[in-house]
Amino acid sequence: MVILGPESVVLTDRVTVVTGAASGVGAATARAYARFGADVAICDRNAAGLAETAAAVRAVGRRAIEAVIDVRHADAVRSHIAEVAATFGKIDVLVNNAGGSFLADFMATNDKGQQAMIDENFTQCTTFIRECVPFMSRGAGGSIINITSIEAGQAAPGFGVYAAMKAAMESLTESLALELGPAGIRVNAIALDAVHTAGDANMMAQVDQPGIAFEPTYTPPLGWFADADDAAGVCVFLAGDLSRFVTGCSIAVDGGNGAAKGWRRLPRESNYRT
Ligand SMILES: NC(=O)c1ccc[n+]([C@@H]2O[C@H](COP(=O)([O-])OP(=O)(O)OC[C@H]3O[C@@H](n4cnc5c(N)ncnc54)[C@H](O)[C@@H]3O)[C@@H](O)[C@H]2O)c1
Numbered sequence: 001m002v003i004l005g006p007e008s009v010v011l012t013d014r015v016t017v018v019t020g021a022a023s024g025v026g027a028a029t030a031r032a033y034a035r036f037g038a039d040v041a042i043c044d045r046n047a048a049g050l051a052e053t054a055a056a057v058r059a060v061g062r063r064a065i066e067a068v069i070d071v072r073h074a075d076a077v078r079s080h081i082a083e084v085a086a087t088f089g090k091i092d093v094l095v096n097n098a099g100g101s102f103l104a105d106f107m108a109t110n111d112k113g114q115q116a117m118i119d120e121n122f123t124q125c126t127t128f129i130r131e132c133v134p135f136m137s138r139g140a141g142g143s144i145i146n147i148t149s150i151e152a153g154q155a156a157p158g159f160g161v162y163a164a165m166k167a168a169m170e171s172l173t174e175s176l177a178l179e180l181g182p183a184g185i186r187v188n189a190i191a192l193d194a195v196h197t198a199g200d201a202n203m204m205a206q207v208d209q210p211g212i213a214f215e216p217t218y219t220p221p222l223g224w225f226a227d228a229d230d231a232a233g234v235c236v237f238l239a240g241d242l243s244r245f246v247t248g249c250s251i252a253v254d255g256g257n258g259a260a261k262g263w264r265r266l267p268r269e270s271n272y273r274t
Helices: 024-035 047-059 074-088 111-137 160-183 198-207 228-239
Strands: 015-019 039-044 064-068 093-096 142-149 185-192 250-253
Touching: 015 024, 015 074, 015 111, 024 039, 024 047, 024 093, 024 198, 024 228, 039 047, 039 074, 047 064, 064 074, 074 111, 093 111, 093 228, 111 142, 111 160, 111 185, 142 160, 142 228, 160 185, 185 228, 228 250
Parallel strands: 015 039, 015 093, 039 064, 093 142, 142 185, 185 250
Antiparallel strands: none
16 A cells, blocks of 8 residues: 655655656656655766766765766666666666657668667667666566657658657557566656756757748647656656656646647647646
8 A cells, every 4th residue: 555645755765767858858857856855877978967967966965986988888778777787786766867859850861870769769778678677677677767758659751760760669668568477577758848857958959940831830839848847747647656657647747738639729828727
């Protein structure tokens, strides 16, 4: 039975692994996990940003392991997780957050570019899962959180391979919820949109160019854009006991953009926050 109170929200002494933690959603999630009592293992290819996140974790009295790696390199992932396991002895939470894309029409994407998108948004996530799960099974169970996108369930012209890989992660989330459920491991996705981060600004700048045929809906139905803490809050929920019966689902953190489908909020009402 879960006792509903602050003790079921905190993550005291849990061991969490967050990928892509130098900036944006990953950095906010790692910082939040530490504030809620967890130790944090973080990785990113951006050394300076990663050091800032690690310092923030230590500043609230929690332990941090940091690895400057490209998550597409499976050997680097394996040695990072081996260090995490050797140091902490278990893993409770994995947040597969690292990912991203660049604008390129499908027909202009060559094999190498496509493989890079597959490795970046799918294959490396599967490596992290395979490496972390043995150390989750040792404890009381665990929680895997795959950061996807509303593009997993809709068209994404110019980002087709990226969107297909996010859809693949949503599919894998459902299959693994069943395969890993008996071991007490929950697997969920968080489908993001309209969260202001450097990565999001970069993608929006690419579609905000002359000659682009399509643009995505900009203003969420809620009327404002999220910051990374809005996504991190849901990562806290899915890591903890409050969500212990939640598995195999995708939670939209998108201000309503996924639900809106063809409807869009008029631009004159954009950019306010209540
Ligand atoms: N911000 C949004 O609205 C939004 C929308 C849809 C999906 N997402 C997803 O959310 C996740 C986080 O994105 P964000 O918005 O915080 O962007 P971000 O660019 O601010 O953060 C991504 C972090 O991951 C790191 N990273 C990316 N590829 C890496 C690699 N190969 N090796 C090591 N580190 C790597 C980057 O250095 C960066 O620190 C991504 O998976 C992205 O696809 C975000």
